[in-house]
Amino acid sequence: MWGQERVFDDGTSTVIDDNYIRSSILEPMTQIVAGYQGVMPTYQGLLSDRELDALIAFLKTLNEDSQI
Numbered sequence: 001m002w003g004q005e006r007v008f009d010d011g012t013s014t015v016i017d018d019n020y021i022r023s024s025i026l027e028p029m030t031q032i033v034a035g036y037q038g039v040m041p042t043y044q045g046l047l048s049d050r051e052l053d054a055l056i057a058f059l060k061t062l063n064e065d066s067q068i
C-alpha cells in the first residue's frame with residue numbers, strides 16, 4: 001500500500017509512508033480511513049520501537065503478488 005493515497009473521515013488525506021503506518025499502529029484513532037469505523041486498538045506500549053520497525057519492514061514485503 002506504500003505510495004497509495006488515503007482519505008480520512010475528516011476529509012484530510014495522506015500518501016502512505018512509514019510514518020503513516022507507524023502512527024496508524026500507535027494512534028489508530030487519530031486518522032480513521034473514510035468508510036471504516038474507528039475500532040482499531042492502540043498498540044502503544046505493547047510494541048517496542050524495534051518490534052515496530054520489524055513489523056513495518058514485514059508489511060512492506062507484502063504486495064498483490066505476495067506468496068505469504
Ligand code: HEM
Pocket residue numbers: 001006021024025028029031032033036037038039040041055
Ligand atoms: C498488529 C496488528 C495491526 C496492525 C499492524 C494494523 C495496522 C493498520 C494500518 C497500517 C491501518 C491503516 C490502513 C490503511 O490506511 O489502509 C489500519 C487500519 C485499520 N485497522 Fe488495524 N492494525 C492491526 C490491528 C487491528 C485490529 C485488532 C483491529 C480491529 C479489531 C483493526 C482495525 C482496523 C480498522 C477498522 C482500520 C481502518 C480504520 C482506521 O483507519 O482506523 N486493526 N490498521
